Amino acid sequence: MTKYVGRFFTDDEFVCRNCGTGRVHQRLVEILDAARTALGPLEITSGVRCHDPGRCTHNRDIGGRKSSYHIPQTTAVNSGHIDLGLAADVTFCRRSLRQPINILRLYITLERFAHPTPIGLGIYPTWVHIDVRSLATGRGATPGAARWEEHFPYPRLK
Numbered sequence: 001m002t003k004y005v006g007r008f009f010t011d012d013e014f015v016c017r018n019c020g021t022g023r024v025h026q027r028l029v030e031i032l033d034a035a036r037t038a039l040g041p042l043e044i045t046s047g048v049r050c051h052d053p054g055r056c057t058h059n060r061d062i063g064g065r066k067s068s069y070h071i072p073q074t075t076a077v078n079s080g081h082i083d084l085g086l087a088a089d090v091t092f093c094r095r096s097l098r099q100p101i102n103i104l105r106l107y108i109t110l111e112r113f114a115h116p117t118p119i120g121l122g123i124y125p126t127w128v129h130i131d132v133r134s135l136a137t138g139r140g141a142t143p144g145a146a147r148w149e150e151h152f153p154y155p156r157l158k
Contacts, residue, residue, distance in 0.1 A: 006033040014047030014085060018058035022048025022072055024085040027117060028132050032090060034113035039106060041093035045127055048072060048085035069120065069131035076135075087120070087131035098126040100153060118145040123152040 002010045006029035014024045024047055036042050049070035050056035069087035077084070090106070092098055107123045110130050114121075122129035134144065 005029050008033055008036045008042075009044065013044040014088065016048045016050045016056060016058050017046070018061070019050055019056040021056070022050065022085050023082075024048060024088065025075060025132050025135055027135060028086065028088060028130070031110060031114045031117070031119075031130065031132075032088065035090075035106065035109045038109050038113075039092070040097075042090050042106075043093045044088050044090055046070060046089040047087075069133050069136070073136040086133055086136055087129060089127050089129050091127035100125065103128060103152070120146040122148045125151065125153055 002012050005011050005014070005024070005026070009029055009032060011023065014022065014029075016022045032042065032044075047070065049058045049062070049068060051058070051066070051068075051071045070085055072083035072085050074081050075084045075086070090110075092102060092106070103123060103126060107121060107128050110128060111119070111121055114130070114132075117132055118134040120129070120131040120133045133146070
């Protein structure tokens with residue numbers, strides 16, 4: 001049964017598109033909810049990506065990195081640890097808004113609402129990747145923020 005994990009987003013929007021399992025970190029949902037309030041309807045194009053050779057290989061099948069934060073990571077929650085997806089790829093629901101200027105607005109808005117959480121943020125022609133990598137406690141935990149934009153088609157200053 002579908003349930004809301006935030007104000008606007010449901011758990012179904014974040015589960016692995018291949019096997020239908022997985023949960024994401026609540027801080028990620030909070031940032032996305034704040035961006036949705038500011039910008040209007042947003043679509044999660046990729047949430048959790050499983051990488052379990054015996055069960056589901058969605059991340060590998062789509063060419064995802066082995067160290068992707070879409071793959072559930074061990075994360076401290078309350079007094080224990082749980083495996084949660086720490087990343088999402090997000091864009092505007094309305095395709096007409098998927099223009100570089102709006103994608104840049106989405107990128108800036110996500111960065112603003114993520115503060116003070118150190119995040120990973122990547123901008124692409126029609127979507128933005130966001131992860132809360134600093135909240136991972138297990139393998140691949142990365143304490144700092146990361147940014148990349150090499151795939152975004154805006155003019156470069158020389």
